[in-house]
Amino acid sequence: MAGADVFNIYQNKSNLRWVVLATAAVISLGSILYTNLLVNKLKERERSFIRLYAKTLEFALDESVTINQDINFISEEIILQNNTMPLIIMDSLEKVMGYRNIKVDSTKSEAALHEKLRKMARNMATEYKPIRIAPINPATGEPYLVQFLYYRHSNLLTQLIYYPYVQLSVIAVFGFIAYMGFSYSRTAEQNRVWVGMAKETAHQLGTPISSLMAWVEYLKADEQFANNEFLDELDKDIAKLQLITERFSSIGSVPVxxxxxxxxxxxxxxxxxxxxxxxxxxxxxxxxxxxxxxxxxxxxxxxxxxxxxxxxxxxxxxxxxxxxxxxxxxxxxxxxxxxxxxxxxxxxxxxxxxxxxxxxxxxxxxxxxxxxxxxxxxxxxxxxxxxxxxxxxxxxxxxxxxxxxxx
Ligand SMILES: Nc1ncnc2c1ncn2[C@@H]1O[C@H](COP(=O)(O)OP(=O)(O)OP(=O)(O)O)[C@@H](O)[C@H]1O
Ligand SMILES: [Mg+2]
Missing domain, CATH: 3.30.565.10 (Histidine kinase-like ATPase, C-terminal domain)
Incomplete structure (x- = not known):
């Protein structure tokens, strides 16, 4: 199989394509799974932070605790620490008591703003269970001012969730462009080889054919050969050679x-x-x-x-x-x-x-x-x-x- 050895690469091409595709799929899946793992760990961490935050709030509100400066300092540190996780605090009647890390439209009326916050809080509740804050009234021993803390993971985490998809899409687009460029230049190269070979062959055949034709004419003029049938056969073969030349020269130019x-x-x-x-x-x-x-x-x-x-x-x-x-x-x-x-x-x-x-x-x-x-x-x-x-x-x-x- 003379040809097969020379062009073996063409038969392996489709196998190679599958290997590349499979590798790309494994890498993509791996990077998505790994990021998911990271996201889940960070979510857990944010959740425990928000629980601590809620405890601190409850503590700060608890009147039975005589707040000294140190405790005040600690709780404020924790409260101020949270500058990433959006949260909303409402009482049990859904009255908004406060919020943090939420961008609001300051031109809106307070009623409209609260309505919007309420909606956001309900949304948050579908993803993360709100945390109950209930400081104890020292006089009655009963909780008073029951509030709920609604929260969501930080924007940073949202970005991390989408990050692998963005990254993979960018890589895919880049890969696609690179592949197109590569295959275009390969096709262009193949074209040059085909056209060049064909033109050269037509050109090379031209000279011996015209020479052969001249010889046949010469023989025909000779009385000794004039009516000999081998001249007809020669004519036919020359015609075939001319046809081959024509084919090669057609493929070497833009055919009409x-x-x-x-x-x-x-x-x-x-x-x-x-x-x-x-x-x-x-x-x-x-x-x-x-x-x-x-x-x-x-x-x-x-x-x-x-x-x-x-x-x-x-x-x-x-x-x-x-x-x-x-x-x-x-x-x-x-x-x-x-x-x-x-x-x-x-x-x-x-x-x-x-x-x-x-x-x-x-x-x-x-x-x-x-x-x-x-x-x-x-x-x-x-x-x-x-x-x-x-x-x-x-x-x-x-x-x-x-x-x-x-x-
Ligand atoms: N009509 C057919 N029936 C069975 N197999 C075929 C037929 N036509 C093509 N093939 C298969 O396809 C292969 C490639 O054909 P192709 O004409 O490109 O090359 P080739 O005939 O082997 O060599 P070349 O034409 O360059 O002398 C053949 O070797 C043969 O195995
Ligand atoms: Mg063939």
Whole structure:
């Protein structure tokens, strides 16, 4: 498998893609889980802080305790310490007694402000159970002024909760842009190689062909050879060489698309192939219409049909039937289905057959279908794919072409 060794990288590409995707998923999941762990720990810490805070408040309100300076200092330190966690204190009738770390609109009336705070407090209660503060009245021994402290985790913690998502999105966007840039430059490089090789080949073939033509003319002028049939054969071979040159030079430049009869082109390729393959291989062209017009570059399109039919012949090991079926699928599109009765393509390989270098043949380069795809998709803006394939039964390749110049 000469081609396979050279282009091995193309077959590993899809595996590599899965490895990269799986790694990215593991990293993302890991970072989200780890941050969650941190968030939960910090939540617990904030909760115990707010309990201490509530206790301090209760203590400060308790009249049975004679507050000396030290205690006052400690409790105030704790109360002032909280400059991150939003909290609201209301009595049991939902009268707002105080709040901290909540931004309020100072232009609003007090009633409106309290209404808003009440709403916020109820919201807070859905997430964190409010803490009851009930200082004892020393005279009765009963709690008086029962209040509730509503709270929520700090904004810092909210930021931490969203942080991994923001970070991962930024990385994903960056990765996507980098991937696009990379694959664009790779495609551009491939294009240069294809075009450069094709131009060079056409150029190199030019000189010996014109020389051959001159020699044939010279021989024809000689009476000794004038009516010899080998000259006709030589003429045919030169014509074939010229066709090859034309194909290479078309692929090396921007090919011109013309209105062509697809049925006639298919017929021509079939005629050409019939003379070259075993008589046990039948090649037929089928079409509902006598002619079907599409926009193609004839030399390149012939090349595509020829490549697919040659593969079909290879797949049939000398005996079988190739059908080229041409259909006007719609006002816009033409289907060309090339079906063989060969060995078929295993399902796992179907996606790979168009990769440059994919071959299962001893003498194959794995370039036939890569070239066909390039010609159909890049130059004709059409599509080519394996329409159906069953191991042991055969394969159908479908080409979709445009009937209009600018679809
Ligand atoms: N009609 C078909 N039936 C079964 N297998 C096919 C058929 N057409 C293509 N393949 C498979 O796809 C592979 C790639 O085909 P492609 O034409 O690109 O390269 P190749 O024929 O191996 O070599 P090259 O065309 O460059 O001489 C083939 O080696 C073969 O395994
Ligand atoms: Mg081939």
């Amino acid at each position: 698309l013309n209105e062509e009869d697809i049925v006639a082109i298919a017929g021509k390729v079939a005629d050409y192939l019939r003379t070259r393959v075993s008589s046990k291989v039948k090649i037929t062209v089928e079409s509902m219409h006598k002619s079907v017009i599409g926009y193609v570059n004839a030399p390149l399109f012939e090349w595509v049909i020829e490549n697919i039919c040659k593969n079909a012949v290879d797949a049939m090991a000398g005996i079988g039937h190739i059908t080229i079926k041409i259909q006007q699928a719609s006002d816009w599109r033409i289907f060309i289905d090339i079906t063989d009765t060969g060995k078929g393509i295993p399902p796992a390989k179907i996606k790979q057959v168009f990769n440059p270098g994919f071959t299962t043949k001893k003498r194959g380069w794995g370039l036939g279908l890569a070239l066909a795809k390039r010609i159909i998709e890049n130059y004709h803006k059409g599509r080519i794919f394996v329409h159906a394939s069953e191991p042991g039964k055969g394969t159908t390749f479908r080409i979709i072409l445009n009937r209009q110049k600018n679809p």
